[in-house]
Amino acid sequence: MRRRLLVLAGGAALAAACATAPPVVTAPVPPRHPEYVFPVAPPGTARGAVERVARGWRYLQADEFAAAERELAPVVSGNRTSAPGHAALGYLELARGRAAQALTHFEAATGPSRPYVPALVGRGLALIDERRDEDALTSFEQALAIDASIPELAERVATLRVRVVQDRINRAERAAAAGAWDEARTAYRAAIAASPDAAFLYRDLGLVERQAGRPDTALDLATAALRHDAGDVQAHLLIAEIQAERNEYDLALDAYAKAAAIEPSANIDAAMARLRDRRRDAALPAEFQAIPERPQASRADVAALLGVRLSARLSAAPQRPVVVTDVRGHWAEDWILAVARAGAMEVYPNYTFQPAAPLRRADLADAISRALGLVASPSALATWDAADVAAEDVPTTHLAYPAVRRAVAAGVLRLDGDEFGLLRPVSGEEARDAVARLSALGTGRP
Numbered sequence: 001m002r003r004r005l006l007v008l009a010g011g012a013a014l015a016a017a018c019a020t021a022p023p024v025v026t027a028p029v030p031p032r033h034p035e036y037v038f039p040v041a042p043p044g045t046a047r048g049a050v051e052r053v054a055r056g057w058r059y060l061q062a063d064e065f066a067a068a069e070r071e072l073a074p075v076v077s078g079n080r081t082s083a084p085g086h087a088a089l090g091y092l093e094l095a096r097g098r099a100a101q102a103l104t105h106f107e108a109a110t111g112p113s114r115p116y117v118p119a120l121v122g123r124g125l126a127l128i129d130e131r132r133d134e135d136a137l138t139s140f141e142q143a144l145a146i147d148a149s150i151p152e153l154a155e156r157v158a159t160l161r162v163r164v165v166q167d168r169i170n171r172a173e174r175a176a177a178a179g180a181w182d183e184a185r186t187a188y189r190a191a192i193a194a195s196p197d198a199a200f201l202y203r204d205l206g207l208v209e210r211q212a213g214r215p216d217t218a219l220d221l222a223t224a225a226l227r228h229d230a231g232d233v234q235a236h237l238l239i240a241e242i243q244a245e246r247n248e249y250d251l252a253l254d255a256y257a258k259a260a261a262i263e264p265s266a267n268i269d270a271a272m273a274r275l276r277d278r279r280r281d282a283a284l285p286a287e288f289q290a291i292p293e294r295p296q297a298s299r300a301d302v303a304a305l306l307g308v309r310l311s312a313r314l315s316a317a318p319q320r321p322v323v324v325t326d327v328r329g330h331w332a333e334d335w336i337l338a339v340a341r342a343g344a345m346e347v348y349p350n351y352t353f354q355p356a357a358p359l360r361r362a363d364l365a366d367a368i369s370r371a372l373g374l375v376a377s378p379s380a381l382a383t384w385d386a387a388d389v390a391a392e393d394v395p396t397t398h399l400a401y402p403a404v405r406r407a408v409a410a411g412v413l414r415l416d417g418d419e420f421g422l423l424r425p426v427s428g429e430e431a432r433d434a435v436a437r438l439s440a441l442g443t444g445r446p
Contacts, residue, residue, distance in 0.1 A: 117146050185212070306335070361423070
């Protein structure tokens with residue numbers, strides 16, 4: 001009996017000792033998926049469902065997937081519309097690497113009429129795994145608009161937006177390079193929607209619209225680009241080129257000047273010089289403007305071209321007294337007199353210029369050779385006059401050879417194969433282009 005009492009007493013003492021021993025403390029396990037948003041239950045959710053979701057979430061964050069599913073599956077089977085249950089199961093599938101199945105649960109947990117932030121975030125993560133960045137961005141943005149306090153979601157949205165915009169830009173550039181204007185337009189518009197402050201997107205879309213034959217839209221887009229970045233040189237140039245095509249000379253020159261002020265360029269200077277020439281030409285007589293269209297240029301035509309393009313050089317040349325009896329009242333009278341007085345073209349011994357006489361290649365070579373003497377340096381003239389220009393139809397003993405040699409060596413006129421074609425008629429376009437090349441030698445610009 002006594003022995004039994006001792007045993008009982010010892011057991012009681014052991015039990016007492018156990019009852020007062022301090023509990024064992026274990027370190028908390030960090031969640032394996034901290035980017036997942038816990039599916040908080042909306043008001044009115046049954047307590048049992050809330051507790052199951054909480055337990056299932058703890059298992060999920062420990063990567064104990066089977067245990068998590070045992071807790072979460074009954075929540076959905078008991079309530080097919082349970083947003084917390086579906087969201088938690090969506091995250092479970094996402095952790096398992098099954099993004100497609102996860103999307104099914106996230107879609108069931110949220111919708112346009114009942115947006116649910118945990119499901120929107122989970123849907124975005126699943127869409128990224130499915131390589132659907134644009135849809136993921138939309139889902140994240142919807143969640144952020146409802147709750148801006150979600151940790152790191154704003155940074156994730158910003159990073160993803162850059163990636164989405166760059167992808168859209170890449171698609172737009174590929175489409176533009178292939179001439180697929182509609183596809184390029186759609187991709188650029190989508191990029192602008194994601195990054196509305198990026199000036200270059202408006203400008204690049206403007207370039208596409210211009211190539212697609214929509215200059216009005218292109219002009220509006222270039223203007224929009226400058227609202228976001230007044231220093232966008234390419235936007236200024238796009239505006240200048242469109243306005244130049246419309247013969248809006250002053251507006252185009254103003255746009256070119258703004259571009260040059262930001263980024264000086266010889267190409268811009270040359271474009272402005274050409275535009276000033278066009279503006280000047282636009283005020284010239286209709287007969288002058290029609291020269292390039294004429295199948296046969298006349299002596300008056302080449303005199304007018306020289307008079308306009310080399311006006312300063314002709315005025316600066318020593319002036320000869322001339323008498324011309326057949327140009328009074330002619331549309332090119334002033335230019336004919338100018339080239340004659342400067343010695344760029346000859347008056348015939350009978351004091352006639354014969355402005356309507358058809359221009360031959362020999363006549364053009366003579367006029368070009370004389371004009372080169374007004375625009376070129378002595379060293380350049382010496383180089384050209386010493387050149388070996390071989391034209392089968394113009395032997396070195398021919399009276400026209402010196403003029404042909406100088407004009408061809410200077411690059412103003414060209415051989416046709418091995419021949420020059422002294423008697424071949426000159427078209428208005430050929431005369432215009434030759435005088436333009438001549439003028440470029442004197443100005444140092446194309």
